Amino acid sequence: MPGPDALLLAASESNLLAARQMMAFTLGFHIVLACIGVAFPALVLTANYIGLKRNDPDAMRLARRWSKVAAVTFAVGAVTGTVLSFEFGLLWPEFMERFGDVFGIAFAIEGLFFFTEAIFLAIYIYGWKRLGGWAHFWSGVPMLVAGIGGAFSVVAANAWMNTPQGFTLDAAGRVVDTAPLEVLFSPAWVYEVPHMILAAYMVAGFLFASVYAVGMLKGRRDRHHRLGLLIPLTIACALTPVQIFVGDVAARGVADHQPAKFAGFECIQETGPNQTEYLGGICTEDGVKGAIGIPGLDSWLVGFSTDTVVTGLNDIPPDERPPANTLLLLSFDAMVGIGFAMLALAGWLAFAWWRRRDIPATPWFLRAVSISGVAAIVAVWCGWIVTEVGRQPWIVQGHMRTEEAVTEAEGIWFVFAGTMLLYAALGATTILVLRGMARRWREQGEGGEAETPYGPAEEGAGR
């Protein structure tokens, strides 16, 4: 019979798994809405600007409808983001107790941006009719800044977890001093922050474009749909090559700062030069099975020479190696693969525009765009799997293990199951509501813009 200590250990291991799954699930849900929140202002303001500048009713209608969509997605994003704030404490109390005063600095700044976005989003969304055109446009600009600033703060906090610095511990492991600027600008922020902001713009851009691509495939090829496709798609495509460059810098940064994570997602078993870059496959202790291997490319990508020595898992203590190497390997490859597929899509659009000032004529282009939104979301999920699973077993790299951070509370699996049901309903309802709005807009045609996401049944009933 196991002793009480063993039972306690088993309980905390079970909690660890439940807490990690729950965090991953709720974060994966929220990140989609967060991406829209970060990048939506740029999309809507672009449409709004075109509408005002060229007196273009199609662009204005797009801006108005997108702002109504944002009213729904921002609400869902705000509440699922709040859940994450609770989860920090409910799932990881030891982490918060020991390091809340360090990385909380980034979140305090995030609070400013969240306020800014909530306030000006409300003014923008509910100010269409009564504010003058340009005054209304400018009321939306703080949202744009807030989206980027908020993303910076949150991702800077995550970057700190990967490359922690800016604090002093006493003998008991308590934080006794902090250096806020070092916390905010830990080494990984340089690549993590732009990588995520670009990802958010790509998710929102491809996602919005994919909606109009589906509409065009159904034969709705009016100017409204073309513009609705082109504005977000152009922004997303233009940023794709920049993202691939930033991603490349990020991978080298990880190789430098977190060799265990890098060895994990590249499945490098033995330290040495001339490492093979594998595409796909299954990671085993004897190397990658069933993959396409390009000899020397991995070393070359890390140090621009096949002689570059890359750390393998053999040089990482066994209890500090990341788990689930096949998952990491496939997630990384999927993210990079999707990135290059998007680059091809961007090239296709650029070529067609250069030759004919039009989108490619074939329906295959629209089909590709119509799946690009979901593909972008999958790429973001894969990227976060690489970042977060790849950092394990650490919650704060080198300083605190995730198992030390987890709560002792009971019933985490139960709460997790309930959360999955709740979020399934939340996600399904969000999609149904947005589809219902789109259907009503189609039925109303040009004129009817009275329907609002929140709109009371009878306007002005109280007057």
Add this chain to the structure above:
Amino acid sequence: MSKADACAAILWFGATMYAVFGGADFGAGLWDLLAGGAERGSRARARIQRSITPVWEANHVWLIFILVVLWTAFPEVFAAIMSTLYVPLTLAALGIVLRGAAFAFRKSVEGLPARRALGATFALSSVMTPFFMGTVVGAIASGNVPPEGNGAAFSSWLEPLPLLTGALFVASGAYLAAIFLVADSHRAGDSEMEGYFAGRALAAGLVAGALAVLGLVALHADARYVYERLIVEGLPLVIVSILAGFGVLALLLRRGRRGLRPLAIAAVAAVIWGWGVAQFPYLLPTSLDIAAAAAPGPTLTSVLVVFAVAAVTILPALGLLYTLAQRDIVGESGE
């Protein structure tokens, strides 16, 4: 005042803003719940919806603000509260998700059954959320959160004082909401709704006052330290709250509208600051005080700097939003 004390004051400021403005949004949900059938309650519901639509998300951010300031400036307190009161906190989080989502969805769906289901979800979760948040505050005041965390999961908050505090949170939110809705109806020239909410404000005020008196009794029994300081150091604030409460009562009975909102806000805010004064210098009475729980100096400075920035940017922006909403420049009709 030390930096740590200043951070605690910021925490209380955030709590006041959330209790007043966030609390009123929750209270409006209670009135939505009690508005009656779809036909009968439609007018009150339309008024409620118009009043909270443009502002509820900005008001909700105060909760994030409180959480972040607490975990940054006083991480030990945050961890102790979270690891002890995880049951009511999880239920409050559930309520937050349901309230926000259902409110945003309600009028974007067609068909009465779907609207009714979402409306009921919004309304019920508007009651559940402040109630469980109140139990958290009551449990803290009772001294049921040990500084090392992992206190009793159920008996820490299933006690008279926490449960009364939960009820008081619901009632004071309903009270503020009714007062704000009286003012909004008055401004819109809707005398029927003005009278409707004035009656409810009166009822909620009396219930909140009664709960406050019962709370005082429970405080005497379960939280002696807090009680003794409240009736000595906190006495001026208690008097302010009582006077403001009676002022509101008199205005409502005399159909006065000027000063109604400031007085109602003062009545609620004075209670929150009275609680703060009564707990001082403890964050977890009587085991963990502000100085012992405080983060290192540079972190506290960061919090103060962020708050200073918020004071010159966010507060005016919030004022702008409220002003635009009050003048109907920003609102559902402007969408």
